[in-house]
Structure formats: C-alpha cells, structure tokens
Amino acid sequence: MGAGTADGELAGRVSEAGALGVIGASWLGPDEIGVLVDRAREITSNPIGINLLLFGNDDLLPVVLKARPAVLSTAWARDDQDLGSIFAKAHESGAKVMHMVPTMKDAERAAEAGADLIVAQGTEGGGHVGLMAATVIVRQVVKAVAPVPVLAAGGFADGAGLAAALALGAHGVLMGTRFLATLECPVPQFFKDAIVASDGTDTLLSTVPDTLTGRDWPGAWARVARTDFVKDWTGKEPELRRRRTEVQARLERAWEADQPDYWNFWWGQSAGLVESVLPAEELVRRIMTEAENSVRILCSKLVSP
Numbered sequence: 652m653g654a655g656t657a658d659g660e661l662a663g664r665v666s667e668a669g670a671l672g673v674i675g676a677s678w679l680g681p682d683e684i685g686v687l688v689d690r691a692r693e694i695t696s697n698p699i700g701i702n703l704l705l706f707g708n709d710d711l712l713p714v715v716l717k718a719r720p721a722v723l724s725t726a727w728a729r730d731d732q733d734l735g736s737i738f739a740k741a742h743e744s745g746a747k748v749m750h751m752v753p754t755m756k757d758a759e760r761a762a763e764a765g766a767d768l769i770v771a772q773g774t775e776g777g778g779h780v781g782l783m784a785a786t787v788i789v790r791q792v793v794k795a796v797a798p799v800p801v802l803a804a805g806g807f808a809d810g811a812g813l814a815a816a817l818a819l820g821a822h823g824v825l826m827g828t829r830f831l832a833t834l835e836c837p838v839p840q841f842f843k844d845a846i847v848a849s850d851g852t853d854t855l856l857s858t859v860p861d862t863l864t865g866r867d868w869p870g871a872w873a874r875v876a877r878t879d880f881v882k883d884w885t886g887k888e889p890e891l892r893r894r895r896t897e898v899q900a901r902l903e904r905a906w907e908a909d910q911p912d913y914w915n916f917w918w919g920q921s922a923g924l925v926e927s928v929l930p931a932e933e934l935v936r937r938i939m940t941e942a943e944n945s946v947r948i949l950c951s952k953l954v955s956p
C-alpha cells in the first residue's frame with residue numbers, strides 16, 4: 652500500500668513474521684524512503700519489498716533500487732513505459748520484480764517484460780483496481796503466464812482466503828485492506844475502527860479521489876469507502892477539479908478532527924472480514940495457521956487417504 656499506510660514499521664513487522672512486507676514509496680522524497688527502509692531493516696533482516704506506482708514515479712526508480720530491496724513491487728504502468736527496461740534495471744540491482752495487474756493482457760505484458768512474480772488483482776480490492784473479480788482474473792492470469800508464479804489480490808483477508816487462492820493455482824496472496832487494521836499501520840484509529848465496523852458493503856468504485864488529486868491513474872478505478880465526501884462529489888467531477896484546493900483543505904480539517912464521514916478512505920470489500928485490530932506479526936502468523944488448517948480440513952474431507 653502507498654505512503655502513509657505501508658511504512659517501515661508495518662513492512663518490517665510483516666517481513667519479520669515470515670511474509671514479505673512491502674513499503675509504499677510512491678511520491679516520497681529520497682530521504683523519506685531512506686528513513687522507511689532503515690526502520691524496516693532495524694526490525695528485520697528478512698527480505699523486504701518497495702512499491703512504486705510506475706505511471707507517476709519515474710524519477711524514484713533509481714532511488715528505490717539503490718535501497719536494495721529484495722523485491723521491487725510495481726503496478727499501474729503507462730502504455731508508453733518500457734516495462735522490459737524497468738524490470739531489467741531491477742534485476743541488475745539484484746531485486747526480483749513483482750508486478751500487479753488488473754487484466755490478463757497486462758499480465759502477458761508483464762510476463763514478456765520479465766516479471767518474476769505477477770499479482771492478479773480483483774476488483775474487490777481497496778485502492779486502485781480494475782473491473783474483474785478475483786476468482787476470474789487470478790485463474791486467467793495463472794493459466795496465461797505459467798510457469799511465472801502468481802499472487803492473488805483483492806478480497807483476501809484471512810487464512811481461508813489464502814487457501815482458496817492456492818486452490819486457484821496462485822502461489823500466495825497479497826493483502827492490503829487487512830493490514831490497515833493492524834496496530835502498526837500509521838493511519839488514525841478511527842480509520843481502523845471503521846474497517847472493523849464495516850460489513851464490506853460500504854465501498855464503491857469512483858473517480859472522485861483522482862479528480863481531487865489530479866493524478867491520472869492509467870486504466871484504474873479507485874475503490875473507496877462511500878463517505879459523504881465521495882457521495883457529495885459523484886457526478887460533479889468537473890466542479891471538483893475547479894475547487895480542489897478548497898475541498899482538500901476541508902478534508903484535512905475533517906481528518907484532524909477525527910471526522911470519518913468527510914474523508915477519502917481507500918479500503919476493499921475484505922473489510923467485511925476484518926474483526927479486530929491486531930499486531931501485524933500476530934496477524935501474519937494467524938493467517939498462515941488458518942490456511943494450513945483450512946487445507947488440512949479440506950484434504951481430510953475431500954480426498955480419500
């Protein structure tokens with residue numbers, strides 16, 4: 652996840668527990684990225700990843716690779732970007748490349764460009780997503796890019812989801828929303844509480860958040876919480892473009908005053924599976940144990956000894 656959500660503390664704890672923690676580096680300065688990476692490395696000597704949203708962060712690629720992540724995590728490239736040369740630079744620096752895609756066509760482009768791992772992301776996910784359901788896109792991508800390993804993303808928040816992803820042919824899952832509701836995630840408590848309270852029906856696909864920032868994500872919708880902010884501006888995007896400064900100031904006041912009704916939250920439908928705020932390391936261990944149990948139970952029920 653992006654800057655302000657997946658920082659060095661959260662990514663470090665996730666990696667320390669045996670998963671791969673990924674620091675969001677998009678739109679940060681080189682010094683800020685350095686601080687996040689240093690913090691993660693204080694916590695763990697396990698591999699960490701660093702994520703860049705390719706379409707708007709060309710200048711940061713050398714900075715991120717200089718930090719020597721084990722994995723360069725990428726997503727949302729523009730059509731004019733040469734993925735092959737970006738991935739080759741990562742490989743020269745010693746990093747593996749994990750690229751996230753919302754369609755099979757994008758998966759084939761990433762595989763041809765030399766991605767080591769492809770994340771097939773379903774529309775259920777939080778933040779910027781495409782329109783395909785995870786069960787379909789994961790299966791399509793697994794078949795299209797074999798033998799390149801695939802992770803499933805969008806709607807996975809527990810061990811049963813991980814087991815389901817493995818059954819679809821994925822090698823694992825990538826989770827965002829679930830890790831917003833961790834002790835370490837640096838978002839305000841009211842954000843975490845809102846995720847725990849959510850039944851998963853309170854998000855929608857919108858262009859309002861990007862109209863506010865003016866960032867032109869290639870091919871993406873934003874899955875956001877259906878707050879008053881999003882409701883107020885849906886269908887009035889041209890006016891929002893004109894009044895960006897004023898609306899941004901209003902959002903900042905609401906954030907400081909802990910007023911969740913008027914804010915721009917990104918989370919996915921998997922919020923409906925989040926029951927409590929947990930320490931990230933405990934969460935990773937729970938997910939792995941639950942997945943093992945799910946697989947064990949399924950095998951004993953469905954496969955004769």
Ligand SMILES: Cc1cc2nc3c(=O)[nH]c(=O)nc-3n(C[C@H](O)[C@H](O)[C@H](O)COP(=O)(O)O)c2cc1C
Nearest residue numbers: 652653726776777778805806826827828917919921
């Ligand atoms: C708050 C938030 C911020 C995100 N920021 C990024 C980002 O900067 N880069 C990226 O590749 N994906 C980002 N994502 C998308 C995640 O990588 C992932 O695809 C998604 O969270 C998976 O679905 P889930 O939320 O159901 O777990 C973000 C997601 C959320 C919820």
